[in-house]
Amino acid sequence: MAKKPLTVNGKRVAVTYDDPQMPLLYVLRDDLGLHGPRFGCGLGQCGACTVHIDGAAVRSCVTPLSTVDVSKKIVTLEGLGSPEKPHPVQKAFIDEQAAQCGYCINGMIMESAAFLAKNRKPTEAAIKDALANNLCRCGTHARIVRAVKRASARV
Amino acid sequence: MNIQISRRDALLGSGALIVSFALADSLTGAHAQGAAKPLALTEVDSFLAIDKTGKVTVYSGKVDLGTGVTTALRQIVAEELDVPLSRIELITGDTLLTPDQGTTWASVTIQVGGMQLRQAAAAARQALLAEAARKLGTDNLTVADGVVMAGGRKKVTYGELIGGKSFAIKLDPKQPVKEKSPKDYKVVGKPIPRVDIPAKVTGRFTYMQDFRVPGMLHGRVVRPPAIGAKLEKVDESAIKKIPGVVRVVREGNFLGVIAITEWDAIRGANALKATWSKSETLPDQAKLWEHVRASKVAKEEEYGKTGNTAEAMAKDGVKIIKATYDFPINTHGSIGPSCAVAEFKDGVLTSWSASQATHALRKQLAQMFALPVEKVRCIYIEGSGCYGRNGHEDAAADAALLAKTVGTPIRVQWSRADEHGWDPKGPPTLMDMRAGMDAQGNVTAWEGDFYMPQQTPGGFLVPLVAATLAGMPAADHIAPGNVFQNAAIGYKFPNTRSVCKRLETTPFRPSWIRTPGRMQNTYANECFMDELAAAANTDPLEFRRKYIDDKRGLELLDRLAALAKWEKRPSPLKNADGAVAKGRGVSYVKYELVRTYIGAVAEVEVDRRTGVIRVPKFTLVHDCGQIINPDGLKNQIEGNVIQTTSRTLIEELKFDRSQVTSLDWASYPILKFPQVPDIVIELIDRPNEKPWGAGEPSAAVIPSAISNAVFDATGVRLRSVPYTPAKVLAAMHAT
Numbered sequence: 001m002a003k004k005p006l007t008v009n010g011k012r013v014a015v016t017y018d019d020p021q022m023p024l025l026y027v028l029r030d031d032l033g034l035h036g037p038r039f040g041c042g043l044g045q046c047g048a049c050t051v052h053i054d055g056a057a058v059r060s061c062v063t064p065l066s067t068v069d070v071s072k073k074i075v076t077l078e079g080l081g082s083p084e085k086p087h088p089v090q091k092a093f094i095d096e097q098a099a100q101c102g103y104c105i106n107g108m109i110m111e112s113a114a115f116l117a118k119n120r121k122p123t124e125a126a127i128k129d130a131l132a133n134n135l136c137r138c139g140t141h142a143r144i145v146r147a148v149k150r151a152s153a154r155v
Numbered sequence: 156m157n158i159q160i161s162r163r164d165a166l167l168g169s170g171a172l173i174v175s176f177a178l179a180d181s182l183t184g185a186h187a188q189g190a191a192k193p194l195a196l197t198e199v200d201s202f203l204a205i206d207k208t209g210k211v212t213v214y215s216g217k218v219d220l221g222t223g224v225t226t227a228l229r230q231i232v233a234e235e236l237d238v239p240l241s242r243i244e245l246i247t248g249d250t251l252l253t254p255d256q257g258t259t260w261a262s263v264t265i266q267v268g269g270m271q272l273r274q275a276a277a278a279a280r281q282a283l284l285a286e287a288a289r290k291l292g293t294d295n296l297t298v299a300d301g302v303v304m305a306g307g308r309k310k311v312t313y314g315e316l317i318g319g320k321s322f323a324i325k326l327d328p329k330q331p332v333k334e335k336s337p338k339d340y341k342v343v344g345k346p347i348p349r350v351d352i353p354a355k356v357t358g359r360f361t362y363m364q365d366f367r368v369p370g371m372l373h374g375r376v377v378r379p380p381a382i383g384a385k386l387e388k389v390d391e392s393a394i395k396k397i398p399g400v401v402r403v404v405r406e407g408n409f410l411g412v413i414a415i416t417e418w419d420a421i422r423g424a425n426a427l428k429a430t431w432s433k434s435e436t437l438p439d440q441a442k443l444w445e446h447v448r449a450s451k452v453a454k455e456e457e458y459g460k461t462g463n464t465a466e467a468m469a470k471d472g473v474k475i476i477k478a479t480y481d482f483p484i485n486t487h488g489s490i491g492p493s494c495a496v497a498e499f500k501d502g503v504l505t506s507w508s509a510s511q512a513t514h515a516l517r518k519q520l521a522q523m524f525a526l527p528v529e530k531v532r533c534i535y536i537e538g539s540g541c542y543g544r545n546g547h548e549d550a551a552a553d554a555a556l557l558a559k560t561v562g563t564p565i566r567v568q569w570s571r572a573d574e575h576g577w578d579p580k581g582p583p584t585l586m587d588m589r590a591g592m593d594a595q596g597n598v599t600a601w602e603g604d605f606y607m608p609q610q611t612p613g614g615f616l617v618p619l620v621a622a623t624l625a626g627m628p629a630a631d632h633i634a635p636g637n638v639f640q641n642a643a644i645g646y647k648f649p650n651t652r653s654v655c656k657r658l659e660t661t662p663f664r665p666s667w668i669r670t671p672g673r674m675q676n677t678y679a680n681e682c683f684m685d686e687l688a689a690a691a692n693t694d695p696l697e698f699r700r701k702y703i704d705d706k707r708g709l710e711l712l713d714r715l716a717a718l719a720k721w722e723k724r725p726s727p728l729k730n731a732d733g734a735v736a737k738g739r740g741v742s743y744v745k746y747e748l749v750r751t752y753i754g755a756v757a758e759v760e761v762d763r764r765t766g767v768i769r770v771p772k773f774t775l776v777h778d779c780g781q782i783i784n785p786d787g788l789k790n791q792i793e794g795n796v797i798q799t800t801s802r803t804l805i806e807e808l809k810f811d812r813s814q815v816t817s818l819d820w821a822s823y824p825i826l827k828f829p830q831v832p833d834i835v836i837e838l839i840d841r842p843n844e845k846p847w848g849a850g851e852p853s854a855a856v857i858p859s860a861i862s863n864a865v866f867d868a869t870g871v872r873l874r875s876v877p878y879t880p881a882k883v884l885a886a887m888h889a890t
Binding site: 001018019022023026029030034035036037038039040041042043045046048076077078080081082083086090093094097098099100101102103104105106109125127128129131132133134135136137138139140141142143144145 | 416
């Protein structure tokens with residue numbers, strides 16, 4: 001077993017592993033007990049596992065542990081905000097009631113938070129393009145777009 | 156009706172039974188106690204308990220499949236009892252604690268389950284008021300926030316009145332308790348924000364996929380590369396290098412790997428070398444519809460018969476119009492693959508899963524392991540959206556089989572390929588329609604033949620994959636109950652007959668996916684209705700109105716016409732030219748002929764060069780009677796529109812002779828953000844009517860509205876779902 005320090009949600013943590021190819025998702029969920037990033041496909045196709053690495057939205061299910069180190073700032077949905085102090089994007093999702101089962105919502109929020117950080121006042125079409133590789137099966141898309149639009153006025 | 160003290164008081168008063176199902180330790184404690192909480196549908200105590208602090212615990216056999224319906228259930232109870240929403244704790248789908256209110260399906264959670272809760276709450280309130288009257292010495296009482304007041308000064312709380320004691324009141328559906336008048340509603344009918352969303356958007360929610368128990372190991376199943384293949388040889392040498400792998404489990408054709416970590420279980424399953432026999436049980440997909448048509452008919456069921464269609468069609472001067480429609484095999488496509496945890500301890504199997512039917516699953520697991528049903532407890536934990544019987548029950552069986560073999564609690568989460576490949580499927584459905592029309596354009600006869608899997612005895616238990624593979628006891632049948640619904644039509648033609656040809660076999664384990672059968676059947680009926688309107692050279696909305704004699708249905712269509720700014724004219728548009736053809740189509744249904752009314756107008760754009768269909772807008776009017784939560788209702792309708800637009804335009808399971816080949820999102824794509832339509836919804840609220848279901852009905856009208864709009868735009872009739880660009884181009888070239 002090897003050990004490695006990581007920076008997750010502003011804290012330094014030590015993780016143990018024996019396979020450097022293990023995707024980051026399993027470290028976050030199984031070793032650190034985080035519930036934000038979720039397993040959806042393991043193929044980088046659906047976006048449910050999205051986290052931020054140095055501010056960029058990344059698919060943690062296809063990010064080998066070997067490619068991250070303590071210098072990278074990893075932020076998950078939990079690190080973005082809390083029920084008491086939600087991030088503006090999380091707040092907008094609550095205000096728009098933008099969830100059905102909510103399983104994909106981690107990816108929707110992480111993807112749009114990274115997008116809005118670089119794109120002020122995006123058009124509706126730009127929001128839809130930004131989320132084009134995040135899948136939702138319940139059909140919550142209309143609300144998600146409204147939520148991102150609402151958040152864009154606050155971020 | 157006085158509040159009686161029974162021998163259960165100590166149990167309920169102890170609080171031991173009222174546990175949060177997120178806490179595994181508490182659950183085990185409660186279970187070990189073996190206490191019998193009432194579960195009968197005829198007892199108030201089965202549904203409700205109020206402790207000394209006034210906290211209301213509601214026990215619901217109906218669960219939340221990701222629709223948000225449990226917020227609506229809380230509203231119903233809060234309203235009827237006059238308690239704040241925040242004081243309600245809801246426990247769902249636990250076979251030890253919640254009554255068997257039937258599977259969570261068919262859009263009946265509010266219509267049936269919610270109304271059972273409303274009755275229990277009304278009976279409880281009545282008893283509480285009677286006791287308060289005795290205590291306060293007057294029956295001139297008011298209630299607010301769980302506090303009963305007499306003239307503003309004397310008061311007593313629910314907690315003081317019942318505090319942990321049982322109600323011991325019987326419920327009799329034949330003699331319903333008087334409920335609150337809708338004119339006094341303060342909570343029901345309001346867009347109360349969902350209780351689960353803040354936790355879900357901040358990563359604080361515990362989904363089934365997040366659930367863990369102490370001492371748990373991870374299991375992964377290795378499915379055969381072909382349905383029906385036999386496991387011939389297993390070579391474990393490659394997995395010896397993986398330190399976390401504990402063991403390989405082999406039971407007949409069931410193969411699994413147990414490991415300390417989830418990743419090692421996955422690595423182990425991937426590394427394991429298994430040899431399987433060849434098996435080709437599936438039909439040639441290119442000839443699927445010939446296969447369906449040639450399948451043996453186990454039973455013919457006749458619905459909606461009036462007059463004599465054969466005679467009417469044989470009459471002189473009657474024009475016969477025919478059309479055949481098909482709807483392909485779909486997968487549920489939950490974003491989170493199925494997951495379950497199981498534990499065998501002291502002869503008792505505890506199964507945690509996101510099953511929509513924990514009481515039914517309990518019976519299946521008991522049968523599988525030859526256990527008395529009392530020795531199995533199934534506990535619901537919300538998972539990824541479900542949309543019908545997907546893989547959750549199978550994951551529960553996988554976990555149970557592995558846990559039984561290894562002796563420790565086991566968690567199983569399926570891979571994406573497991574989910575796409577092995578969840579039971581929405582079966583292929585074929586529909587032949589015929590009608591007779593007289594010289595004036597009146598429909599004189601209507602016939603439909605609907606090819607769908609048979610409903611086997613029992614009808615609702617899909618065999619568990621693990622039991623089948625391991626050769627363990629299982630009810631060996633295909634199941635799809637209720638898919639005949641909406642084959643019969645509500646239009647008043649003089650001669651009608653709908654026949655469901657229930658097929659003995661179907662290519663995959665058939666199951667139910669949102670609006671099962673009803674959507675496919677309505678698709679054919681409402682497309683064919685449009686074909687008849689065109690044959691009669693009549694506006695399709697007006698054509699429908701002519702044959703509806705139902706006031707609510709007519710009102711809905713009138714409101715839909717106004718909302719969609721419907722232009723009265725026959726289809727297709729004659730002047731359609733240019734690169735992009737635009738059109739509109741209407742569809743309408745009264746769900747199962749007896750409940751929710753729904754009408755939809757689709758607007759489409761068809762690219763003549765590429766054959767790509769865009770659906771920029773859907774307009775809908777919805778009448779499900781009394782609305783509990785209008786925002787939750789809109790959320791469901793939006794979901795139905797988007798999910799079913801996806802199924803109509805894109806989705807089709809692919810397979811070879813051995814197995815499913817569309818095993819990921821690239822080979823089984825679903826609608827993405829840029830393709831999603833704008834949705835305009837008008838809700839008709841009828842507070843004084845019964846609340847009907849809304850989880851499914853609006854899906855029923857989506858495929859036909861799109862097909863009818865494409866016809867309006869192009870003059871081309873699309874009858875085979877999905878409407879791929881290739882099919883659209885072929886249809887346009889054929890005309």
